[in-house]
Amino acid sequence: MLHFTSEQRLDDGVLEREFTLGEIPGVLWTPKSPTPAPLILMAHNNGLPKSQARLVARGRHTAAYGYAVATIDAAGCGDRPRSAADEQARAELRRAMRAGEPVDEIFESLVGPLVENAAPEWRTTLDALLALPEIGGPVGYSGWMALGIRLAVIEPRLAAAGFFAGGYVPRAQREEARQLTVPLLLLLQWDDEGNPRQRALDLFDAFGTKEKTLHANMGGHTGTPWFEGEDANRFFGRHLK
Structure with a gap:
């Protein structure tokens, strides 16, 4: 069962609540709406905390x-x-990147299991959230691409x-x-220092959906322009409202 553990009302009327669902910790933001x-x-991307x-x-x-x-x-x-295997893979990844060695197989061993383990917990969370009276659906997803594909x-x-x-x-999500x-x-950040541009373009080409849009901006991994948030809200507005 979902339990709220804290709450605060922000200046714009949004209610921010932390919750737990079994072992799953999370945060829910809800608008002031009738x-x-x-x-x-x-x-978030696989290594970042929800409080980032x-x-x-x-x-x-x-x-x-x-x-x-x-x-x-x-x-x-x-x-x-994190498991000992995860920590070992992360350490090996850092070592390989510093040495300029190939890292695909290390990424596969680290990110593949993360996606497999995360997807069921997100679905469990979705079940609990849709049972709340203040949430009515439909549902969108935003963020980490590997998990989002799954x-x-x-x-x-x-x-x-x-x-x-x-x-x-991972290979499974590319398929x-x-x-x-x-x-x-x-x-897509055109100059993302840690993610090959062509790999992202090839994946965009592979997506089977008939309605897909690519926004590419100059800059590094954390340089996504502020206006992309506005465009994302319009995108979701077309499909969720």
Whole structure:
């Protein structure tokens, strides 16, 4: 059962509440609204905690536009405990990147299991959130691309998805991309220092949906322009409201 552990009302009327769902910790932002709000699942990249400043800012900003927004630390992510194998893979990844060695197989061994373990917890969270009276659906997804591909393929309640073209996408999700059918917005940083541009472009080409949009901006991994948040809200407005 979902339990709220704290709450605060922000200046723009958005209600921010932390919650737990079994072992899953999360945050829910809901707008001040007389009617149930559509929901956006906002997933951070696999290593970041739910309290990461950029994620919190995105959640609050999006909720102010009339959406309920939720994020969690799924298994092995954020502040959740990590297995010895995960820690070893992360250490090996850092070593290989410093040495300029190939890292694809290390990424595969690290990110593949993270996606497999995170997807069920996000679906459990979705079940609990949709039972709240202040949330009415439909449901969108925004954030970590590898996880988003998996959820968009296996979760029929997702109506639209926005992905950030960053981080390694495991082989399984590269294949699943062809099965994706929901409307898609992909954000790409043209000079992302840790993510090969061509890999992201090839994946965009592979997505099976008939409605997909690519926004590419100059700059590094954390340099996504502020106006992309406005465009993302308009994108979700077309499909969730």
